[in-house]
Amino acid sequence: MRTARDQDALTVRVFAQRFSATRQGARLARMLAGHRLHVWGVPYDSPQGQAVELVVAELTANAVLHGHVPGRKFELRLVRDRGAGTVRVEVSDAHPGRPERVAAPPEGEGGRGLLLVEAVGSRWGVAPRRGPGKTVWAEVDCP
Template sequence: MAEANEVTFRLTRCRRSVPRTRALAHAVLSGWGVSQAVLESAELVLSELVTNALRVRVPRDRQVGVRIARTLKNGLLRLEVSDAGSGRPEVRAPGDDETGGRGLLLVEALAHRWGVDEREGGIGKTVWAELKAPDIVPESVGREVAAVMVRLGQRVRVLGEWRTVRMVRTESYAAGGLAVVLGLDEGPALRVHAAEPLSVLDGGVPSVREGPEGTPG
């Protein structure tokens, strides 16, 4: 079964909802494999957004909605907190003697970006923040082929990094046998035995292969 890319839950309007939010966020984000630094920032951002939502004046039976989502393609976490209150939160610059009013300053400092949207199909608003989380992007998994089967435009794994193949040619070893030389987008060319297994990812560049001495293969 595919792992969920979003989690939603609702909170009652009480003080216990803030630590509950942090605990739920910790469980979700740990399961998604985010780094400790991103996890701590996300917990803090989400708890500040929930704290602000709980302070909004609304009927007592109105709950606070929370959504935690990830975008694997871009490596982003999106945190959303919805309430039934009117108005839009604004970043303040509280004085040194004020004990509150710094929540959105923290959100602005820790988030990649944040904003406020009207709730779809209901009253109130949704305050959201996005954080960069490259750890949630799944690592590409290649397939193994013999070096002689590698084509232009494919990516090969070299010393733990994926490199795009820009040139392919074959050479003969002095002692006999065939070698494959791969020109890469970064670093020196890779020269391996034709039967050497390499991990590859397919690309979209047509194949042009040269034979020994630079002749077409």
């Protein structure tokens, strides 16, 4: 049986879950991500915790708005690597289209998600996934 001290010694922790490709699913993913980070020692109100929650919010919103395939869910995966001092956020969906940054009109309501991800994250990218679709990932420095 692992003790609390054993848990503190772990340098890599992973959380993964699938959600319905709806606005409610994206909201639940963000809330669970914040909770998981808190459990892992990254407080809700810390700059790092807020940055990761923003990345989760933007990537899951994109999965729902642009990556939705009827009958398919999206997956959120968080990887906390204490040794590297990062939290990696991965959001996978079944849509084959690849996201790209666009120049959003100043008065428009959308089009800034990846710009925000780029601003608060250390790096981001897109990777193919097993099966149809892609995984959009971002890393946030979290010493």
